[in-house]
Amino acid sequence: MRAVLAGEPGFAAELVWPAAEPLLAPLVSPPLSADEAEGLDLILEGFLLHHGRPRHLAPSEPGREVLAGDYCYATGLVRIAAAGDLFVVEALADLIALGAGLVAAGEREGLEPLWRATTLAIARRRGPAEAETAHRFLEAQGALRSAGDAGPLAALAAGLPPTPPLAEALAA
Numbered sequence: 001m002r003a004v005l006a007g008e009p010g011f012a013a014e015l016v017w018p019a020a021e022p023l024l025a026p027l028v029s030p031p032l033s034a035d036e037a038e039g040l041d042l043i044l045e046g047f048l049l050h051h052g053r054p055r056h057l058a059p060s061e062p063g064r065e066v067l068a069g070d071y072c073y074a075t076g077l078v079r080i081a082a083a084g085d086l087f088v089v090e091a092l093a094d095l096i097a098l099g100a101g102l103v104a105a106g107e108r109e110g111l112e113p114l115w116r117a118t119t120l121a122i123a124r125r126r127g128p129a130e131a132e133t134a135h136r137f138l139e140a141q142g143a144l145r146s147a148g149d150a151g152p153l154a155a156l157a158a159g160l161p162p163t164p165p166l167a168e169a170l171a172a
Contacts, residue, residue: 028123042076052172110150111170116157
């Protein structure tokens with residue numbers, strides 16, 4: 001991801017050093033493809049630029065957070081969409097929208113389960129538990145949408161290793 005950002009005019013000077021390690025892709029099995037992992041990390045950075053503590057970029061001028069965040073969202077979604085998997089594209093679009101809704105409602109505690117469960121659902125969509133995970137994930141998203149309940153997302157992601165750096169970045 002840093003190579004993508006470093007290659008863009010105007011972003012290289014705003015990169016944060018040292019490089020931050022990916023937070024989400026290493027959590028899941030089966031592993032994400034390289035494009036999925038990079039796309040997910042770009043989307044996370046976009047979200048953090050808008051709603052948290054960015055890990056890779058430190059915009060040098062006020063207001064550039066939004067532009068840099070939009071760039072990261074778009075670049076991440078392009079990488080993900082290139083694989084042609086509509087489930088992943090929809091899951092990540094919902095992730096961005098639901099996450100922004102949680103921030104607007106002042107319910108930031110739901111952000112970490114949302115990110116972790118989405119990553120798990122993306123990884124497991126090709127595995128032996130594909131149908132069950134997708135069904136549980138869609139139900140959990142529905143519970144968040146309709147009742148603001150992040151509990152089912154947290155339950156879905158409960159088996160993943162802890163991610164304190166993610167919690168810190170999302171806490172803002």
